[in-house]
Amino acid sequence: MQNTSIFPLFYLPPVSYFTLLKENNFQFVLEKEEHFPKQTYRNRANIASPNGNLAITIPVIRGAKLHTPVKDVKISYDAKWQRLHWLSLQNCYRSSAYFEYYEDELVPFYEKKYDFLYDYNLELFSWLLKQLKLPQELQFTTSYESKVESNDYRTLLSKAYVPTVQTKPYFQVFSDRNEFIPNLSIIDLLFNQGPQAKMYF
Numbered sequence: 001m002q003n004t005s006i007f008p009l010f011y012l013p014p015v016s017y018f019t020l021l022k023e024n025n026f027q028f029v030l031e032k033e034e035h036f037p038k039q040t041y042r043n044r045a046n047i048a049s050p051n052g053n054l055a056i057t058i059p060v061i062r063g064a065k066l067h068t069p070v071k072d073v074k075i076s077y078d079a080k081w082q083r084l085h086w087l088s089l090q091n092c093y094r095s096s097a098y099f100e101y102y103e104d105e106l107v108p109f110y111e112k113k114y115d116f117l118y119d120y121n122l123e124l125f126s127w128l129l130k131q132l133k134l135p136q137e138l139q140f141t142t143s144y145e146s147k148v149e150s151n152d153y154r155t156l157l158s159k160a161y162v163p164t165v166q167t168k169p170y171f172q173v174f175s176d177r178n179e180f181i182p183n184l185s186i187i188d189l190l191f192n193q194g195p196q197a198k199m200y201f
Contacts, residue, residue: 004029005151006141009070009121011058012045012185015167015200017157018132022201024151026135031154032118033144036060036070041157043073043117045185049092050174053181056085060117071118086110089187096173098194102131128186133198168200 005024008031010017021028036042043058059076086107093099105127114120122138129136169180172192189197 004139005153006031006148007153008034008040008042008157009118009125010041010045010157011043011117011121012124012128012187013041014046014157014183015186015189016183017041018134018186018201019167020153020156021134029139029141030122031144032069032071032140033142034070034154035067035144036073042070042121045187046183047088047092047185048172048174048178048181048188049088050177052178053184054088054092056088057081058085058117058120071116073117074115075113075117075120077113082110082113093173093188093191096191099191101194102190128190131190131195131197132186132201170200 005020005028007017007021007028043060045056047054047056059079059081061074061076089106089110090099109120109124109127114123126136126138167182169182170189170193172178172180172184172188186197189200193200
């Protein structure tokens with residue numbers, strides 16, 4: 001793990017996450033052994049709505065807050081969050097240039113039930129890497145190390161804090177009523193830029 005950046009695994013990560021991956025030449029390891037921290041993008045994402053930023057969150061089974069390793073955190077299906085997230089994506093991006101381009105491949109993530117949040121995020125992340133034509137050979141931590149001799153991004157990108165990463169404006173849905181909203185989920189970039197999103201980084 002020396003000299004290789006360490007990243008947490010997020011749900012539909014923000015654009016800045018991929019900018020940071022690029023800054024590290026896509027040489028990174030995904031953290032798999034940390035305890036699940038609350039209030040982060042590990043189970044939430046931000047998308048563009050007619051009223052501005054909209055947060056969508058994957059509910060997890062309550063035991064997750066009791067020092068549960070992130071790989072063991074289970075998704076809660078007490079509420080129909082998959083239906084809600086997919087309806088939100090449809091309502092917010094149906095008019096975008098490339099929603100239909102990705103729709104058929106993305107909808108299974110909102111139909112199939114996954115037991116563990118990490119497994120769900122990993123499959124989505126792999127799909128995102130494929131769409132962005134980015135390296136897909138992933139490496140994972142095998143034990144938790146509080147200090148690493150590399151760039152450590154595990155405590156960055158919390159819900160309350162986003163590091164200052166320069167992101168270039170691009171056309172977004174609802175640009176006629178909202179100013180450009182930086183650092184939304186990568187899905188916002190894909191739906192608006194399509195295959196050209198890979199040129200953004």
